[in-house]
Amino acid sequence: MDAVRDSAEAGANRRTRWKQDPEGVRRDILVVAMNEFAENGLSGARIDEIAAKTRTSKRMIYYYFGDKDGLYRDVLEEAYRQVRAGEENLHLADLEPVAALRTLTEFTFDHHRDHPSFIRLVMIENIHHGDYLKHSEVIRKLNETAISRIEGIYRKGVASGDFRPDLTPLAIHWQISALSFFNVSNRVSFSLLFGQDLYTEAGQAGLKAQVAETVLRFVARR
Amino acid sequence: MDAVRDSAEAGANRRTRWKQDPEGVRRDILVVAMNEFAENGLSGARIDEIAAKTRTSKRMIYYYFGDKDGLYRDVLEEAYRQVRAGEENLHLADLEPVAALRTLTEFTFDHHRDHPSFIRLVMIENIHHGDYLKHSEVIRKLNETAISRIEGIYRKGVASGDFRPDLTPLAIHWQISALSFFNVSNRVSFSLLFGQDLYTEAGQAGLKAQVAETVLRFVARR
């Protein structure tokens, strides 16, 4: 489930109004807006709808975020921040290269699957030619660690002779991302056209194993 | 370039009005609408904008397609039809399994890259939970051949001992699709976050080779 959903609503029912809690109001809006934008796209999302699902009023959206674009931009940043934050607890340093890469791949596969709203927002952003991503310095920085993490593993693997030496960490990241992303982004169309087999519990488990194997075979010495 | 663009306009300049050419009008609208939907999404596309870029009037859109949804549905079907039609001339039967699979993968990679509007429409459709794909019998049929084509290759490869026997044609199709699709769908966000390296001429050539190799290693006996 989206990690986004369950924060900020603990123990407060719909009718409760905020009393001077700026950060709470901001988060409340952000959480709701993330879901709405992810669900309906930028043009499809409705400020009225977002406001209605909030514990505050439409007016506050403008108070805190300026306009719809500003809200979307903040939602996008927040989405990246949350997803990247979720990756922090990954301790791969102790593992040998092959195990580390398998773990990272499987983790990414699961992580993407656990954050469909994030995936959808990235899709939406791509549809919009990255207009908002372009202007976010914050997001760019968040992604640098993704590469350096792989770089560490890859170097060790090359040194140990497990991995072939003619690849770049970027290319490996690309492969892991592509397979993990597509699994979520195209789930609907793929299953409609080719059946649900790959999206059952078992199907996903098998797919995850295959994806990991694909990556490992790809980087393997031979 | 999008194959969509250049059909249907041959021999008619911009200012010309249609006179008694229903099919021409329909195609004119369809071509324009495909670009607009692909460019702006379902909610983002504007009937007014589509009409303006057409050689006919807004009223005709309603005349031929009923409403915006109807137009989108027809655009989607047309997009699938065009893309699948482009795959027909692929003669893989004469090739040995490895060459056939490499050819198919590389072709898919290129084909997706040549049809960004199609990719975008599929993304959009996924964002909309496949609401329109669901209702299209036509599209489902179009995709069956994709699997059977792979099935032919895979069987021969297993028989020849080149491919391992524990896979399904569907899983192979999924891999080829994922890598080819992601290359186009996430180009904007990926290059914004990680640089343009993979999207230069050379970068794409390398990526294509890697993708083909990935698929071949994945199905290889060992």
Add this chain to the structure above:
Amino acid sequence: MDAVRDSAEAGANRRTRWKQDPEGVRRDILVVAMNEFAENGLSGARIDEIAAKTRTSKRMIYYYFGDKDGLYRDVLEEAYRQVRAGEENLHLADLEPVAALRTLTEFTFDHHRDHPSFIRLVMIENIHHGDYLKHSEVIRKLNETAISRIEGIYRKGVASGDFRPDLTPLAIHWQISALSFFNVSNRVSFSLLFGQDLYTEAGQAGLKAQVAETVLRFVARR
């Protein structure tokens, strides 16, 4: 009374709707909008209020004028056009210079007084730093005749020895305008601070005579 008011409403009651009469709808809106802008200023006027006083709907305002600014711009142009059109029937060529100038001045004085909405729009435009006037080629052209008319009279007066030769038509126009304009533009504040004496029937008649005399004395040989 404002010449604006009585056109376009002849013989049609409030409930009547237009049936395919674009020019009628346009004029209806323009007439109402002119009054509203003149009465309340650009920011003060309300699109809703304008629409309500119209025989058509708010939507049509946007259909024909794009937005509030566009409507204001067209109102401004229309106001200038109407006022200048009202000046056309002035036949001064037959009169000797002194009589011609007196006639012109008195006419201008009356004309301004008869078009308070126009005066108010010009005031409003000045408050807005002429932002809309700047972009209207139409209006600039309309005003050229005003100067050339005076030029004709002045030349004849100089030739006849009635007028002194060291003036410019522009300066004369400025004086006539200033006195005629101020009479309307500052009527409210002036009468509030200094009493109504100048704004009674008799007061205005006297003022008009004085204004004409002022102008004549100003251009007189000695």
Add this chain to the structure above:
Amino acid sequence: MDAVRDSAEAGANRRTRWKQDPEGVRRDILVVAMNEFAENGLSGARIDEIAAKTRTSKRMIYYYFGDKDGLYRDVLEEAYRQVRAGEENLHLADLEPVAALRTLTEFTFDHHRDHPSFIRLVMIENIHHGDYLKHSEVIRKLNETAISRIEGIYRKGVASGDFRPDLTPLAIHWQISALSFFNVSNRVSFSLLFGQDLYTEAGQAGLKAQVAETVLRFVARR
């Protein structure tokens, strides 16, 4: 330059917050508000904008002035007070009537030109039908001296035989005001329609001389 601007800010830089200086806060707001109202009109001025340009907060505006109308009313009174105060140092008693009237006219011409914000506020007030002026006893009193000053000069001029006896001080005041006011109030529209000639340094000097001459010729015996 507007006299309004530079008062009240002496010795305090932008970032400084007020601490226990009610009168300073009031003046700060008043100065900013005068510019905003003069620049944008009553409906056009924004409380938020005024607050932002102030060294204090929006809340204080309401604390000191009640509401937007109250602020505007106080701004208007302050504007009249400042302008009239600037006229006090005019010593005309010693001059002979013709010189006195010329001096007064030229002074008025300059004075209006030096206080464009005041002129604009008067225009705005006229557009609003003097709704606020009506309720200000203060302003009415301020203007009585303007008439009595002219009365003194005029009486002496009639007595000396320089001026004709059939005029009223009010009519003379009206003329001086009209010409001096129009020069500022309609500067934008006039120069847009008829060129900048009258608004250059030289143009204004000439205009001032002409205005003075106009007034003198107007009151002259013959």
Add this chain to the structure above:
DNA sequence: TATGAATGAGGCTTCATTCAT
């Protein structure tokens, strides 16, 4: 078959103002 005119519903945003501290 074709079209310009017309529209209701609903979208986004701004404004002056008040609340709670």
Add this chain to the structure above:
DNA sequence: AATGAATGAAGCCTCATTCAT
């Protein structure tokens, strides 16, 4: 005396769609 947070009401504008010819 001073402030940041909060707000209802109302403003402007856009959208897909239908009407009348």
